[in-house]
Amino acid sequence: MTLSKPSIIEQLQPLTLPIKQHLVHDFSGRVLDTARWNAHAVNSPASFGHTNGADAGYRITADGGANNEGMLNFNNIRQYSHTGSVAIWVERDVQNTSYTGYCGLANGTTGVDSDFPEIALLYNWSVNTNMGLRTGDASTKSTTESSVALDTNWHCHKIELTSSNVTHTIDGVLETTKTTNRPTAKLQPVAGVFGNGKSIDVRYCEAWNT
């Protein structure tokens, strides 16, 4: 008898369709997988490390001093489509004053301090009242705030890019559909924080081309 057993990929899609790029990372480990992630001190010093606690995830910190920023990225290896992809991040802000926390997809590694272009990001900027979706094309960036106030709780953010819009879903509720200033180039997953002694935690990232 020939035994046929399904693969994991066949639980997600039939093999009659092309298998596209897919990332699943749960930040559960002793040290960061540095082949997968580039821990980048955009403006030094910044620090990175797993937190020793249940469901605590991985902490990114912009250490003490003005205008510091730390970011996880793919060192600009951009495997995700700006017109057909999804990124899910589970993230929390350790504080909700005097900082910018972000996660999503981006082109470039210069960070939010220099306002890098070609982005589709959760954008938690303490100047704003609510969590936002910030997108950018090659020249212009803009932010649309959601109805969810900045806080220090865990939230699940889903950002989907299609050929016509970018949507932001928070904890399963569609908050924003944005059609302006959408990225025009391929993207990499990123998460980071800007500030003076400010941190964010991340514990899950999934991205795939649709």
Add this chain to the structure above:
Amino acid sequence: MTLLYDLINNPGFIKRRCLWHFSEWFPETAYTWHESDAAGGGVTLDAAPAGLTVGGVGITTVSQNDAGGMNKNGSLAFSNRSVFLTTAKKTILNSAINGGLRASNGDVQNPPSQCSEFHNNSGYTNIALVTGDVSAVSATESSTADDINWHNYRIDLNGTTNNTLTLDGALAITKTTNLPPATYRYQPALYAQQRSTDAMSGYFRYCEVFDK
């Protein structure tokens, strides 16, 4: 909630499994993959391929007959009752990509005898399944011509019964001769070979292997 464990193991119990998406910024050669035949130009990640032909691992060759690839450096974790699955493409027609399970590292030009691998190889007219036992290696071709498109390749090693190649979800080849024997263990391997003076690359963006 349905558990992935139940979906892929029921009935049965957990056996050895490897799954790799090649979604990263640097080839994972420290712990997971071993770069083989670096004379072929080595293993790199493709930063900016066109459209959705997004390279996972790009294996780029530099001169005729050069070859490059990745394997598990002799960590032979799988049996001759297992499944190998990858999605791959080559960039020019007159070249070769191949992948599957093999009993030692070998290389493209001198593959090990005990193996079961797909070939999208200009040395054959059509996409082929190449298998070998202790005495001989042979190929069975499908009805699908070699090309430069992305394909999903699933190879089922069914012990002494047969080996099958399922191409893009459709059974393409059932092979009963020169099957890899149970007395050997096997590792996954992904290879590309230049077969003309034109440079080529092989792209792989998914690989899954598991024992049945």
